[in-house]
Amino acid sequence: MINDIFNILFPETVLTIFILIMLILSMFLSPRLYKFARFLSVFGISLSIFFLTTVQTEPQYFGFKNSVMSDSYTLLFDFIILLCGFFIALLSKNLVKSFKSNAFTYHAILLSAILGAMFTVSANDFLTLFVSMELLGFSTYFLIASAKGYRSKEASFKYLLTSAVSGGIFLFGVSYLYGITGSINFSEIYKFVSENEVSLLYSIASVFVILGLCAKLSVFPFANWIIDVYKGTETSVLAFLSTIPKLAFFGIICRLLVFPLGNSIILPFAVAIISLITAFWANTYAIRENNVKVIFACSASANASYALLTASLVSVYNLSTVIFYLICYVIMNLSVFAFLNIYGDNNSMNVENFKGLFHKNHGLTGGYAISIVALAGIPITSGFIAKIYLFTAIATSGLVFVPFLLALLLLTVVALFYYLKLLLPLFEQCDKNTEVMNLKPAFSQKFVLIITSVITVLIGIFPEILIELCKFIAFNI
Amino acid sequence: MNNFLTIPFLIFFPMIISFLILSPFFTSNEISVRRFTKGICFINFVYSILMIIFYSTGNPYTSEIHFFGMNWVQSLGIKFSFRADSISVILSALTCFVFLLASSASKLNIRKNHKFYYSMLLLLESAILGIFNANDMFLFFLFWELEMIPAYFLIGGEFQENNEYAQDAKKSAIKFVLFTFFGSMFMLLGILLLHYYNFAANGVLSASFNDITDSTIPLSIQILIAISLIIGFGVKLPIIPLHTWLPDAHTNAPVPISMILAGILLKTGGYGIYRFNYELLPQSFQIIAPFLAIFALINIIYTAFIAYAQDDIKRIVAYSSISNMGLILLGLCAINRIGISASIFHMVSHGLVTCGLFMITGIVYLRFKDRNINTLSGVATVMPRLFGFSVLIVLASIGVPLFAPFISEILTIIASLNSDISDIIKFVALFSLPLLILSSCYMLKFLHKSFFGGLKAEYAKVNDISVHEFVILASVLTGLLIFGIFPDTLLSFVGNGIN
Numbered sequence: 001m002i003n004d005i006f007n008i009l010f011p012e013t014v015l016t017i018f019i020l021i022m023l024i025l026s027m028f029l030s031p032r033l034y035k036f037a038r039f040l041s042v043f044g045i046s047l048s049i050f051f052l053t054t055v056q057t058e059p060q061y062f063g064f065k066n067s068v069m070s071d072s073y074t075l076l077f078d079f080i081i082l083l084c085g086f087f088i089a090l091l092s093k094n095l096v097k098s099f100k101s102n103a104f105t106y107h108a109i110l111l112s113a114i115l116g117a118m119f120t121v122s123a124n125d126f127l128t129l130f131v132s133m134e135l136l137g138f139s140t141y142f143l144i145a146s147a148k149g150y151r152s153k154e155a156s157f158k159y160l161l162t163s164a165v166s167g168g169i170f171l172f173g174v175s176y177l178y179g180i181t182g183s184i185n186f187s188e189i190y191k192f193v194s195e196n197e198v199s200l201l202y203s204i205a206s207v208f209v210i211l212g213l214c215a216k217l218s219v220f221p222f223a224n225w226i227i228d229v230y231k232g233t234e235t236s237v238l239a240f241l242s243t244i245p246k247l248a249f250f251g252i253i254c255r256l257l258v259f260p261l262g263n264s265i266i267l268p269f270a271v272a273i274i275s276l277i278t279a280f281w282a283n284t285y286a287i288r289e290n291n292v293k294v295i296f297a298c299s300a301s302a303n304a305s306y307a308l309l310t311a312s313l314v315s316v317y318n319l320s321t322v323i324f325y326l327i328c329y330v331i332m333n334l335s336v337f338a339f340l341n342i343y344g345d346n347n348s349m350n351v352e353n354f355k356g357l358f359h360k361n362h363g364l365t366g367g368y369a370i371s372i373v374a375l376a377g378i379p380i381t382s383g384f385i386a387k388i389y390l391f392t393a394i395a396t397s398g399l400v401f402v403p404f405l406l407a408l409l410l411l412t413v414v415a416l417f418y419y420l421k422l423l424l425p426l427f428e429q430c431d432k433n434t435e436v437m438n439l440k441p442a443f444s445q446k447f448v449l450i451i452t453s454v455i456t457v458l459i460g461i462f463p464e465i466l467i468e469l470c471k472f473i474a475f476n477i
Numbered sequence: 478m479n480n481f482l483t484i485p486f487l488i489f490f491p492m493i494i495s496f497l498i499l500s501p502f503f504t505s506n507e508i509s510v511r512r513f514t515k516g517i518c519f520i521n522f523v524y525s526i527l528m529i530i531f532y533s534t535g536n537p538y539t540s541e542i543h544f545f546g547m548n549w550v551q552s553l554g555i556k557f558s559f560r561a562d563s564i565s566v567i568l569s570a571l572t573c574f575v576f577l578l579a580s581s582a583s584k585l586n587i588r589k590n591h592k593f594y595y596s597m598l599l600l601l602e603s604a605i606l607g608i609f610n611a612n613d614m615f616l617f618f619l620f621w622e623l624e625m626i627p628a629y630f631l632i633g634g635e636f637q638e639n640n641e642y643a644q645d646a647k648k649s650a651i652k653f654v655l656f657t658f659f660g661s662m663f664m665l666l667g668i669l670l671l672h673y674y675n676f677a678a679n680g681v682l683s684a685s686f687n688d689i690t691d692s693t694i695p696l697s698i699q700i701l702i703a704i705s706l707i708i709g710f711g712v713k714l715p716i717i718p719l720h721t722w723l724p725d726a727h728t729n730a731p732v733p734i735s736m737i738l739a740g741i742l743l744k745t746g747g748y749g750i751y752r753f754n755y756e757l758l759p760q761s762f763q764i765i766a767p768f769l770a771i772f773a774l775i776n777i778i779y780t781a782f783i784a785y786a787q788d789d790i791k792r793i794v795a796y797s798s799i800s801n802m803g804l805i806l807l808g809l810c811a812i813n814r815i816g817i818s819a820s821i822f823h824m825v826s827h828g829l830v831t832c833g834l835f836m837i838t839g840i841v842y843l844r845f846k847d848r849n850i851n852t853l854s855g856v857a858t859v860m861p862r863l864f865g866f867s868v869l870i871v872l873a874s875i876g877v878p879l880f881a882p883f884i885s886e887i888l889t890i891i892a893s894l895n896s897d898i899s900d901i902i903k904f905v906a907l908f909s910l911p912l913l914i915l916s917s918c919y920m921l922k923f924l925h926k927s928f929f930g931g932l933k934a935e936y937a938k939v940n941d942i943s944v945h946e947f948v949i950l951a952s953v954l955t956g957l958l959i960f961g962i963f964p965d966t967l968l969s970f971v972g973n974g975i976n
Binding site: 045075254320357362373378379380384388389392395397399402405406409411412413416420424427429446461462463464465471 | 501544545548549550552553565590615618619620622623625626630635651654655656659662663665666669670672673698744797
């Protein structure tokens, strides 16, 4: 046990220690010390990133009686999750300042969410997966509800309800899998499946499992929560909500699709169809919307469905594509929400209110614009490469998927329409009567925005290094 | 001579300068920015002319850029590679020339946001040059998409003072972007499938034009690819049901931008059909060429009638462009050496003509604040020199001998009559020959209604064209005359490059 901790779980342990420290401090220190709390949180995450170097990945390591695993795949996901956590902790200023209760509590919850996400990716049986999912989930409810006003409470409650239902569906699928294979351990299920013939029931059970997990990605049957939740959530929490749970759940879904549930026949088609429906719903919903947060909610849902479609066409090559896409997407989203965080949650989120911002604040609005351009998939940004790479993966999966590909391509045209709706007001010339806001960013917010948008452009120009890394990871799974 | 003339310089020089202009250190003085841009366009033009002069047949310019010793996207076989054969070289030179004219013409009506305007102009130039010189399908696609950003801002941006068409311009810019994006998504589908099936059939993971051979790809898939590519290019060219963005964009954009759009941007569609469908997928192109020829005929006739019904002088010119693009498409569909070279020739000659025509409409609108031919009259009485130029350029556009379009129209018809692909193409050629007269109907109507007749009293003191405008119109006319009198210079140069 102790060996396992030192071999693969040291970063997680460091995070846990920091959570405990913060919880203890929250009892004694003044709740107004938000800068110190943020420093502690950032320091803990950095330390955890540093200790990722101690994690043993070659060969695959199974710890805690086979319930947790570690390889280069989980290491990469842990790294990105921690990196996102680092940026999100930096963005916490506005929220924590207006937060009536304790700054330390907020950061403790944020760290526990990150912890849950890390365990979700490295789970090796359904029990660990469920527990870490719930850790991530409950932390998320608190984070959403932490802002002032009833809207955040409503959002949190809606998210809780959807998660509860989807968790039930997930457990239902798991119970069937247990009934068929006699185990909840991924390795043993895989062993059973590769030795025995796969029944229809097994396929149906695996569809239920994946559906239960997909709810957190806001995919079709459980897609509606995302609109209300995004509307009512603070931007710094949105930066969290649109990155870390996504990474965690994609991490585990890709692993499940490749490794224990890979033999199911109807699963790829079921997933492909639900993701297509999601893409259609999300893109068409966003056309009528004028609220920036809602548009990004739809964009999050749509992007998740593109990646899910690719992940469902199981192949190693596609897996590397999904990883690459996720990394690019997460970076773009961080940059977008960093800008919205600077813009401020108290201001109206209507697209009309963003008019003429570019002429007042070149650098910041430029970074935001770059990220939107990247989300739309236009060149010299990582979004372009990611899109091409993703669509290549679908094209290589056979002629059956050409209609899917065509549908997705046409939906990106629809998507461009609402991205333009976000983008164009920024550059509009305002007459002298209307007042354009002067953004006053803190250093930490500016730092996040600039770093992420620069990375977005850099990946767009030199994509090969990251692609090679993703391919290496995918081939090692 | 490949060592001292490189394509990356041609393409990336304007792009770097455009970022320089956009940077806050650069002066925002109108005159210096414009002259600087003009200078850059001139350097690029001279460079492209040098590339023509030192071009040796059968020995295209090539170059490749590596990042840290790797290809751009190694795992998909995407290279940052350029290749310019005779057609690319000619079209690059035309691009540089049109941009030189457009940057000079910007003096007419660009009054605001100079830095942004000129930097976008140069960015558009490098994107278009990139399209003409790319040697990789995905690189081609990258420039194709990249061109959308500056084109959007140039069409819809606020660069003119008291512009009554500002709102329409914004809408038509969005329409342009959505249409282009729609087309390019079909194109991307075609490229992805071609890339994959080429890999599956030939085992070469590469998106380079050199590495693609169609003979081993199943014919049905080839046709699927070809159709999706044609839809992509058909939005730009445009082919009839996909054309509705064009009249709006051309009419509402500022004059220099209309010149660029009609003079160059439409040609990228024709170039794409040549590069992809004709060169890479000849088998399937032979099958779909007759159907395309019918679309070309519809382009020629239908838009000619629409052009005749228009009141707005800019709209007349815009519709005449679509009509001419039908002719270019017909030349490509003939699939023989004369047809292709006539097509390329017509791209050049129409590029020049349309620049001249848009310049004339711009000058008229600047002086008379009116673009409607029913209310406009008597321009000739106060602007005799403009009238002279207008007559000559209009005559050129309707295909009168001595001017370049005459040669290219006649050659296109001859080539399609000689086409051995299908009888449909000969049929189309027979039909389109008499229908070319329609072009003289609407062009002469434009000339007659706006230039003749009585002049309104308030316009009695309008000045004739300035030296600046004279130079632009004269250079267009010179180009038309040179290629009209010595067509063989261009034709043999282009013809030698076609396989």
